[in-house]
Amino acid sequence: MDDANVIELDGLTRHFGERTVLRDVSLTLGAGQTLAVLGRNGAGKSTLLRILATLLRPHAGSATLFGEPLPRQSWKVRGRVGLLGHEPLLYRDLSGRENLVYHARLHRVSLDRVEEVLAAVGMRERADDPVRSLSRGMVQRLTVARAVLHKPELLLLDEPRSNLDPAAGELVEPLIGRASGVTRVLTSHDPQAALAEADLVLALSGGRAAYVGTPSGLDPDTLRSLYA
């Protein structure tokens, strides 16, 4: 394994019951690079992210993060990964600040960092409101704050800009965008936007890798067929 590689997948396969959701996916992602995972709903994008987040086990093949094989050495890489998924992972009855303080305690992060990320996502004024009283966009901004709170080295971003208006999108850009300098895996229903950010593209179709390579190498027909 090359030390500069953050992710190495070799023949990664995952089933849910009888259904194979990911089949024989292989790729390598270097530090600081961005992988865009494309595919229609149910293609296996979120499953891949959950495996990389150590929340799901691969059923065949291997997945290595920071040189550590999953799931055997998952405990070594937790804390180096930030997940921004479909669920905000925030308690609705607690305020944004209380949620972040809780996550800061889990990750042994100082409480100053909580204020720092709240300010970065523009949520300091509403930080003491219960999460259930916030708009979806505000919850998404808090979710971004939660995902980057512990300064992860790998960000797993599942539709990270959903529910964000353009202004909020710009606000979170330094935290989760290319400017963050963090290695990223991102999925998006907007393939052109994802391709613009990517160094490497994984196109999934029915759980199989229909294309792995640079964005420029992905021909328009393959891209169209992914969403057909």
Next chain:
Amino acid sequence: MRTASAILRKDLLVELRTLETIPSMWLLAVITYVIFHFGLNQDTVKGQLAAGVLTVTLLFAAMLAVNRLFVAEREQGGFDAFLLAPVDRTAMLYAKAGALFIFMVALELVAVPAFALLLDPPCLGHSLPALLLILLLADVAFAVIGTFVSAIAVHTRARDLIGPIIGLPLLLPALIATARGIGPLLVNGSSGSPSAKWLAVLALYDLINALLAIGLFDFLLEE
């Protein structure tokens, strides 16, 4: 322990905000004593009958908390958030068992006076320290086994059924020891001292279950 304390603090804060669990336990306990008061049609209950009424009611009220213990973790992504953190997974067991223990004590703060008021057992005041000692040991069993069972049940669709179906048989030895220990305290002329035998049984049961739960809990959080 810092992680367990963070989870426990969060759980108590959520309960304080929602008041979903403890008031329901209070209500169930009080209603059950009212039903016993009229159903038994006696001015006072004593001995083993009184102990059984007290203990079984507490056990059923505890099941409400057991069923709700992990609901927020499952429905609001708490499990994933916890599993993403570089922490010892047993911290979740300590925190949830701690929360359940506190819920049980809060339940008893209302349920024991309600029991005294509605079913008027003899010598309750005189035997109160011994009664509380037995209840605290029983609470440990309820907390440990309840947490373990709740962690199993929350992954199933029928979690409201699975909790009691698995939990009640596992809690039967604790129920027997608690009721047998309390029975002699609630009779006329009670010495007010708890039976060492039943205290030892409860303490041993607590210890065995705590060790089993610590050994097995990690596997319950696995996918």
